[in-house]
Amino acid sequence: MTLDNGRWLRIPGPTPLHPRVVAAMQREMIPHRGPAMRDLLGRMLAKARQVHRTDDHVFVWPGTGSAGWEAAIVNLLSPGDRVVATVCGDFGERFASLGERFGLSVTRVTVPWGQAVTPEFFAATLGSVGAVKAVFITHNETSTGVTNPLPELARIARDAGGMVIVDAVSSAAGLPLEMDVWGLDWVISGSQKAWMCPPGLMIAGVSARAMDAAAESGYPRFFWDVRSMLKSTAAGSTPSTPPLSLLYAFDAALDVILEEGVEQVWQRHATLGERVREGIAALGLALFADSRFASDTVTAFQPALGMSAAELRELVRADSGIEIAVGQGEFADRVNRIGHMGWTDTPELDATLASLARGVDASLTPKLESARLRA
Numbered sequence: 002m003t004l005d006n007g008r009w010l011r012i013p014g015p016t017p018l019h020p021r022v023v024a025a026m027q028r029e030m031i032p033h034r035g036p037a038m039r040d041l042l043g044r045m046l047a048k049a050r051q052v053h054r055t056d057d058h059v060f061v062w063p064g065t066g067s068a069g070w071e072a073a074i075v076n077l078l079s080p081g082d083r084v085v086a087t088v089c090g091d092f093g094e095r096f097a098s099l100g101e102r103f104g105l106s107v108t109r110v111t112v113p114w115g116q117a118v119t120p121e122f123f124a125a126t127l128g129s130v131g132a133v134k135a136v137f138i139t140h141n142e143t144s145t146g147v148t149n150p151l152p153e154l155a156r157i158a159r160d161a162g163g164m165v166i167v168d169a170v171s172s173a174a175g176l177p178l179e180m181d182v183w184g185l186d187w188v189i190s191g192s193q194k195a196w197m198c199p200p201g202l203m204i205a206g207v208s209a210r211a212m213d214a215a216a217e218s219g220y221p222r223f224f225w226d227v228r229s230m231l232k233s234t235a236a237g238s239t240p241s242t243p244p245l246s247l248l249y250a251f252d253a254a255l256d257v258i259l260e261e262g263v264e265q266v267w268q269r270h271a272t273l274g275e276r277v278r279e280g281i282a283a284l285g286l287a288l289f290a291d292s293r294f295a296s297d298t299v300t301a302f303q304p305a306l307g308m309s310a311a312e313l314r315e316l317v318r319a320d321s322g323i324e325i326a327v328g329q330g331e332f333a334d335r336v337n338r339i340g341h342m343g344w345t346d347t348p349e350l351d352a353t354l355a356s357l358a359r360g361v362d363a364s365l366t367p368k369l370e371s372a373r374l375r376a
């Protein structure tokens with residue numbers, strides 16, 4: 002069995018490219034100052050605002066998700082500012098420690114990996130810290146397959162007067178995300194996750210309140226300065242030469258998403274997430290995330306007893322050519338992960354589950370045999 006068009010790539014990013022995205026990139030360059038660029042940028046950002054559900058701004062920089070953390074910090078904050086950060090896995094920890102490198106006073110709301118940050122715990126921490134300038138919330142923790150209850154956490158943060166900075170790298174265009182209704186100020190994502198594009202674009206939803214904060218920030222910045230970005234995009238261009246092929250890709254991906262419908266895309270991810278979790282549980286493997294907060298874009302689970310995550314990945318690769326991921330941090334070898342975001346549907350996920358079943362069998366057979374011999 003082979004899966005075409007890169008659909009064997011079942012890691013949580015980069016994700017398979019939609020064929021229309023691939024086709025869109027086969028185009029010539031255009032002048033990045035001129036009418037063609039103005040058209041491309043105008044329609045692309047309008048569509049990106051629709052998917053972010055905002056009437057404020059969406060901007061696109063060359064970069065990745067990690068650049069998004071840095072851009073948010075240097076635009077919205079000043080050295081010494083107090084922030085609270087949710088930490089329920091590797092990405093939350095990276096965002097929090099980046100804040101420390103920039104001289105912010107960071108209070109972590111830490112929960113064990115596999116758990117979500119609950120509104121009660123978050124509110125209690127915010128209450129004990131006092132006034133905060135901003136909160137960092139990981140919407141979907143890709144290292145553990147956990148989705149934090151973002152609308153509730155955002156409301157608590159806003160009530161406490163903090164700006165809401167959201168790492169939506171593995172949720173935007175996959176999970177429900179309502180920038181305006183939920184009051185989110187800076188929403189970070191990267192092209193290679195649910196946007197079904199190649200790596201290389203950092204996408205940021207920016208509220209009007211965040212634009213005001215950018216005028217007050219005490220950090221020096223040039224490339225990430227959202228004020229220059231606003232000025233240029235208003236004039237139909239970007240501050241520096243944009244990665245045009247990636248803009249063509251993102252523009253095409255947005256068409257695909259809007260033709261399916263934003264809510265239909267969310268629903269498809271919910272259905273597929275459920276299917277993957279059921280399939281894994283049916284193999285007798287333990288799901289890693291608290292089931293109440295299980296992610297619909299990435300599923301983490303424990304390999305069969307006595308097996309390492311790298312071993313299971315190798316068995317699946319040898320069986321079907323499908324690439325699944327191992328864990329991160331201290332769970333690197335104790336957890337496997339399957340990505341199901343972006344351009345993805347039932348056939349390739351069922352093929353992945355079937356290959357996983359054969360991998361688990363293959364790993365158990367020698368062990369059962371030696372147990373029989375010992376008996």
Ligand SMILES: *Cc1c(COP(=O)(O)O)cnc(C)c1O
Nearest residue numbers: 065066067092141143170171191
């Ligand atoms: C992938 C990911 C990142 C980092 O993105 P890069 O594009 O690799 O820099 C950050 N946060 C989350 C939640 C992610 O899934």
